[in-house]
Amino acid sequence: MNASPEAVKGSHRSGGATLFAxxxxxxxxxxxxxxxxxxxxFDxxxxxxxxxxxxxxxxxxxxxxxxxxxYRPDQGAVLRNGTQVRLSSPRHGLQHGIAMVHQHFRLVDRFSVAENVVLGDKRLSFFIDQDSINDRVSRIAEEFGLPIDPLAVVGELSAGQRQRVEIIKxxxxxxxxxxxxxxxxLLAPPEVEKLFETVRTMAKAGKSVVFVSHKLGEVVDISDRIxxxxxxxxxxxxxxGEADTRKLAELMVGREIDLSPRKAKAPAGGTMLKLHNVSLHRDGVAVVDNVSLEVRAGEIVGVAGVSGNGQRDLAELVAGLQSPTGGVITVDGREMNGAGTREMRANGLAYVPEDRLGTGLSPSLSIIDNMVLTRPRGLLVDRKAAGAEAERYITELEIKTPSPHTATRKLSGGNSQKVLLAREIFAQSDTTKVLVVCSPTRGLDVGAVETVHKVLDEARTKGKAVLLISEDLDEVLTLADKILVLYRGAVVHSADSNALDIEKVGLAMAGIS
Ligand SMILES: Nc1ncnc2c1ncn2[C@@H]1O[C@H](COP(=O)(O)OP(=O)(O)O)[C@@H](O)[C@H]1O
Ligand SMILES: [Mg+2]
Known part of the structure; x- marks a missing residue:
């Protein structure tokens, strides 16, 4: 599976053996x-x-x-340019030119960017020439495409900016x-693209980058090797050139993964969800701007768009959490403007919010209790049946948990998401007519992504009307029968999935149409 040593870019040979950095x-x-x-x-x-x-x-x-x-390995060795090094600390690693940018940043919030960058620099004497440090920081920032103000206080920076500080450091x-x-x-898609440019610049400058990721979709482009x-x-x-996402997914998950598009196999039925000229004004701004759409039984309508273009407000309007300032929302023919979640639910609408821990699950309750949380009041909950049901979802959705009695706060993000989906999709399967899901696979492992997509596809096959609001364009393209693009609260593009111009969708997402 490894390429021949000669084929490895940038490696050089010495005495017949390939030297890796x-x-x-x-x-x-x-x-x-x-x-x-x-x-x-690993080389x-x-x-x-x-x-x-x-x-x-x-x-x-x-x-x-x-x-x-x-960390020191229990067994085995780390080699730098072919010679074993016994690294005793990150500082020691740095002496060999090796630095790690951790997932959780290690910066001092109340210090400036420049102060953070030079922190721990032993070469500096007690009297630090602030101007020359700022200069050096700015020069590195410019060379590698990492725009940052050296004087900014780190505590006030966004995650993307803090990351730049770590890389500059x-x-x-x-x-x-x-x-x-x-x-x-922690990055938004445009920031990811910017980071990739920086990574490419670093590689061109002869630096080597180990890029750690669990996101299959993003790694193929940036990597010389995976x-x-x-x-x-x-x-x-x-x-x-040899990387194909299907094969990579199998290597990641250890079983066959099907990420191919899933589309409706039968014609759609009657309209279950309808928005007619729906708007939401906030502080004089139309955060949802005259949106009209229809979702029919047995179809998935996907709303694509870059984060922050009104997706959350749109979802909350449909779910009854907010009332529109204009327009009409109907569920199965009944006008539902701002009905509130309970009434929406009673009328057959299930909602899987993006913020699954904030509004979706009660973190201190067990999986079983979360599953039955939204059942209509007054109905006696049969605990034994609920337990059996929870067990079934745990198996079907491969939810990793010690037991169905475990509090959901103890589960990983992906597993909480599966609990929420199980509740919203399976537990009410007979009464649910409309399913509204927001970024259902954000942060999930690829195996879990496949499961969630399968679940949504099954919901469609069972005749649910599914509104899928997702910032993940691939997800929308994989599942939706109809695609709308949301930009600044308005639908700026719409197309059937079988007559789709992907370039147009991309441009519409960027506000060019
Ligand atoms: N400091 C630690 N103490 C105990 N277990 C750890 C520690 N770091 C990682 N692990 C465990 O080692 C395994 C690998 O973790 P990790 O290297 O963080 O995986 P990844 O970065 O691929 O998500 C996991 O089971 C994790 O729980
Ligand atoms: Mg990790």
């Missing part, structure tokens, strides 16, 4: 009860962008931490090898 050889690292890295080999060539791909818990951060000197410290741990997790991990082991490694 950084390697892990048979690295094993245990935590109590967990084999986090199991005999892992990074100079000037290479090498992605470490794997689901949550696969062992990526552990390997990156071993490579930067934060690593470069300031002389890093030749940058380990970026899930750098896109190494996949699962359960602490490397399951495969593919070079640029």
């Amino acid at each position: 950084l390697s892990a050889r048979s690295v094993t690292k245990r935590f109590p009860g967990v084999l986090a890295n199991d005999d892992v080999d 990074l060539a100079a000037g290479e962008v090498h992605t470490l791909l794997g689901e949550n818990g696969a062992g990526k951060s552990t390997l990156a931490s071993v490579l930067c000197g934060l 690593a470069l300031y410290q002389g890093a030749e090898i940058l380990l970026l741990d899930e750098p896109t997790a 190494t996949v991990m699962r359960d602490g082991k490397v399951t495969g490694s593919v070079g640029r």
